[in-house]
Amino acid sequence: MSAPVRTRIAPSPTGAPHLGTAYMALFNLAFARKHGGQFILRIEDTDRQRSSTESEQAIFDALRWTGIEWDEGPDCGGDFGPYRQSERLDLYEQEINRLLKQEDAYRCFCSAERLNEVRARQMAEKQTPRYDGHCLSLSAEESIKRAENEPFVVRMKIPQSGQCTFVDELREEVSIDWAQIDHQVIRKTDGFPTYHLANVVDDHHMQISHVIRGEEWISSTPKHVLLYQYFGWDAPTFAHLPLLRNPDKSKLSKRKNPTGIFYFRDAGYLPEALINYLGMMGYTLPDQREIFSLGELSDTFDLKRISLGGPIFDLAKLKWLNGRYLREKLPAEEVVERLQAWKANPDFLGKIMHLALQRLETFSDFFPLAQFLLSEQPEYDVETLCGKLSPDQPAKLLKIAEWELEKATPWDRDTLSSIFQKIAETEDIKLKQLMPLFFVAMSGSAISLPLFDGLALLGPDLTRMRLRRALEILGESGNGLSKKGLKSLEKEYASRYGNRID
RNA sequence: GUCCCGUUCGUCUAGCCAGGUCAGGACACCGGGUUUUCAUCCCGGCAACAGGGGUUCGAAUCCCCUACGGGACGCCA
Numbered sequence: 387m388s389a390p391v392r393t394r395i396a397p398s399p400t401g402a403p404h405l406g407t408a409y410m411a412l413f414n415l416a417f418a419r420k421h422g423g424q425f426i427l428r429i430e431d432t433d434r435q436r437s438s439t440e441s442e443q444a445i446f447d448a449l450r451w452t453g454i455e456w457d458e459g460p461d462c463g464g465d466f467g468p469y470r471q472s473e474r475l476d477l478y479e480q481e482i483n484r485l486l487k488q489e490d491a492y493r494c495f496c497s498a499e500r501l502n503e504v505r506a507r508q509m510a511e512k513q514t515p516r517y518d519g520h521c522l523s524l525s526a527e528e529s530i531k532r533a534e535n536e537p538f539v540v541r542m543k544i545p546q547s548g549q550c551t552f553v554d555e556l557r558e559e560v561s562i563d564w565a566q567i568d569h570q571v572i573r574k575t576d577g578f579p580t581y582h583l584a585n586v587v588d589d590h591h592m593q594i595s596h597v598i599r600g601e602e603w604i605s606s607t608p609k610h611v612l613l614y615q616y617f618g619w620d621a622p623t624f625a626h627l628p629l630l631r632n633p634d635k636s637k638l639s640k641r642k643n644p645t646g647i648f649y650f651r652d653a654g655y656l657p658e659a660l661i662n663y664l665g666m667m668g669y670t671l672p673d674q675r676e677i678f679s680l681g682e683l684s685d686t687f688d689l690k691r692i693s694l695g696g697p698i699f700d701l702a703k704l705k706w707l708n709g710r711y712l713r714e715k716l717p718a719e720e721v722v723e724r725l726q727a728w729k730a731n732p733d734f735l736g737k738i739m740h741l742a743l744q745r746l747e748t749f750s751d752f753f754p755l756a757q758f759l760l761s762e763q764p765e766y767d768v769e770t771l772c773g774k775l776s777p778d779q780p781a782k783l784l785k786i787a788e789w790e791l792e793k794a795t796p797w798d799r800d801t802l803s804s805i806f807q808k809i810a811e812t813e814d815i816k817l818k819q820l821m822p823l824f825f826v827a828m829s830g831s832a833i834s835l836p837l838f839d840g841l842a843l844l845g846p847d848l849t850r851m852r853l854r855r856a857l858e859i860l861g862e863s864g865n866g867l868s869k870k871g872l873k874s875l876e877k878e879y880a881s882r883y884g885n886r887i888d
Numbered sequence: 889g890u891c892c893c894g895u896u897c898g899u900c901u902a903g904c905c906a907g908g909u910c911a912g913g914a915c916a917c918c919g920g921g922u923u924u925u926c927a928u929c930c931c932g933g934c935a936a937c938a939g940g941g942g943u944u945c946g947a948a949u950c951c952c953c954u955a956c957g958g959g960a961c962g963c964c965a
Contacts, residue, residue, distance in 0.1 A: 432965080436965090514891075557894090566890075572963095573963085581964075605959075631958080635957060636957095676900095695896095695901095696958065697899090697900065
């Protein structure tokens with residue numbers, strides 16, 4: 387008589403849709419399907435600064451592209467909506483007030499300055515940074531009164547001692563001392579709930595039965611468990627999956643890997659191969675077959691078969707798999723159709739033609755010119771890349787461009803153009819001298835189609851990989867950035883461009 | 889720093905829960921064959937139980953310690 391299985395994926399619409407989202411979605415979906423349950427997409431847009439509707443749309447598009455489908459979500463509705471947290475504020479407010487009334491939470495009026503001081507002192511004394519409970523002693527009357535004209539946050543109370551023990555489906559019991567847990571803010575000054583509160587409230591109200599999420603959440607699970615207790619709700623079953631890793635074993639990051647789902651689309655991978663590959667990261671089907679569809683994964687899916695070591699995302703194996711799909715799973719006619727839908731269509735070729743036309747004498751001239759827009763990565767040697775620049779310059783300029791391009795919104799010709807002009811100015815170098823480097827990094831040749839238009843067509847994900855590849859080539863030839871050089875460049879960049887690297 | 893999680897070939901992993909196979913498969917790499925080239929395909933090879941201590945007739949498998957790796961420690965999620 388167990389409750390129906392309902393799983394969810396809860397991405398926040400900040401930045402480009404991440405591979406990790408597809409990875410978690412895949413297992414949530416497979417689990418739901420296996421048990422005849424529902425899979426829900428919920429948008430966690432409680433960060434007002436960083437959330438955007440473009441990003442939300444991109445999540446829909448990216449997941450749809452991979453072939454992952456959700457039963458309920460902001461775009462398709464469902465019986466437990468709305469599925470966008472920014473549309474559920476009343477519910478959170480009501481639940482927060484309940485916690486306040488129960489005295490399981492309290493208002494905190496501490497200033498950011500004071501909190502920073504406290505944190506700095508604790509760090510200096512090598513303690514775990516934690517709220518010191520300053521506002522905990524406020525009386526109910528005083529708290530309410532001050533709230534009328536002072537900004538405040540709401541924090542949840544945490545037991546003074548003892549530990550929280552919860553069951554993770556994949557590792558049995560996990561225990562964490564309450565002393566490790568901070569008095570988590572559950573309502574921000576702007577009135578929005580934080581992740582922890584909204585997540586628990588929504589999972590309950592949406593009747594989520596299994597929370598299958600990344601390992602990074604293990605340490606905050608006690609907060610969630612405690613919230614369920616405060617509310618008097620049954621907690622869902624938790625299962626924390628390993629995190630995808632970079633080749634150096636750190637958590638997969640776009641600094642070291644392509645992590646945007648669109649990278650794979652734009653670089654010419656098949657969604658079914660990508661999904662298949664993600665499915666074999668940390669998981670094997672009972673019969674150990676390596677080529678399988680989402681449906682086949684779902685039919686036999688068993689959470690317990692997940693292996694806990696964080697798998698390294700290996701492009702080489704993904705490519706091999708993609709090749710097998712291309713030559714074994716799809717008929718040639720369909721490959722042609724897919725190829726057309728990819729970039730060999732009038733729309734995309736038209737955009738390139740717009741740039742190439744003046745440079746054509748015959749049709750034969752077209753594809754060589756367009757090649758860099760149709761390939762994953764052009765080839766060139768380090769001499770071509772460096773051109774007339776002094777040896778220490780290319781790496782520095784490429785790195786700065788990589789950082790500056792992070793901020794390019796929208797990703798269009800004019801934005802890109804102004805970014806490169808800014809770099810030229812700040813570095814006190816003529817744009818004309820600066821450009822050959824980027825022409826080569828992007829197209830493999832100093833002579834190519836207009837760069838900014840080209841980059842605009844290429845998109846941020848492919849562009850980033852090309853910059854990185856150029857940096858890699860420089861590194862191999864001994865002209866790269868040393869660890870130290872990178873550090874000092876970061877500092878220099880922060881002061882000169884007024885921007886931090888995060 | 890503190891806490892939590894993890895650890896089988898370079899990489900993805902099977903085997904572990906219910907101790908007993910030359911520790912199996914795949915990618916990558918190397919060699920050979922097929923192919924007018926290349927790729928595909930086929931055959932072969934290289935290569936791992938992190939270390940130490942227990943329990944046991946017997947440990948990759950169970951227990952403990954150490955090391956290493958990762959994650960978390962935000963009014964981000």
